Amino acid sequence: NARLGFHLATISRHAEAIASFQRLTNAFPDDVVALRSLGLSLSAEQRWEEAVEPWARLGAGLPSGSEGWYEARFHELDALRRVRLEDAKKVWKQFQVLHPKIAYEPWNTRFAELKPFLE
Numbered sequence: 001n002a003r004l005g006f007h008l009a010t011i012s013r014h015a016e017a018i019a020s021f022q023r024l025t026n027a028f029p030d031d032v033v034a035l036r037s038l039g040l041s042l043s044a045e046q047r048w049e050e051a052v053e054p055w056a057r058l059g060a061g062l063p064s065g066s067e068g069w070y071e072a073r074f075h076e077l078d079a080l081r082r083v084r085l086e087d088a089k090k091v092w093k094q095f096q097v098l099h100p101k102i103a104y105e106p107w108n109t110r111f112a113e114l115k116p117f118l119e
Contacts, residue, residue, distance in 0.1 A: 005037055014041040025054065030061055032068070039075055051079040065099065070107040074114065081117050092118035 005020030021038035028034055035058040042051035059072035073095065081088035092115075102108040 002033065002037075005041070009037065009041050009044070012044070014044045017041045018045065018047075029057070032058060032061065035061075036068075036072075039072070043075060043079060048079040048082040052076055052083065055079060065103075067104045067107070070099075070102055070104055070111075074107055074110050077118070078114060081114070089118050 001020040001024045005017045005024070008014070008017035008020065018038065018041045021034055021041060024031060024034035025038055035054045039051055039054040039058060042048075042054065055072050055076035059069055059076055062069040062072060077088055077091060077095070080091065102111055
């Protein structure tokens with residue numbers, strides 16, 4: 001399922017890739033690669049409501065402040081703002097207090113681009 005999903009995503013057959021990645025996350029709910037892949041494919045398909053969950057789970061399982069954690073939080077906030085803007089604004093305020101500086105690119109720039117939507 002991982003290889004199939006990866007190859008399907010590579011050729012932009014994200015709807016089919018999502019099915020493969022969902023099977024993986026059902027079997028291995030904490031698998032970092034499966035969660036990230038599912039989140040990326042859901043985001044590519046603009047299935048924002050569904051995309052929030054794998055990104056949030058991924059962020060919860062990664063070390064806070066790591067590069068992967070920032071990626072997960074960025075995508076979680078980006079998806080959340082599209083479906084529940086007020087919730088996204090609350091999460092954003094907390095995020096800024098706890099993480100005023102982001103040491104990793106492209107996440108520093110990407111969060112800066114997201115900021116106008118959340119303030």
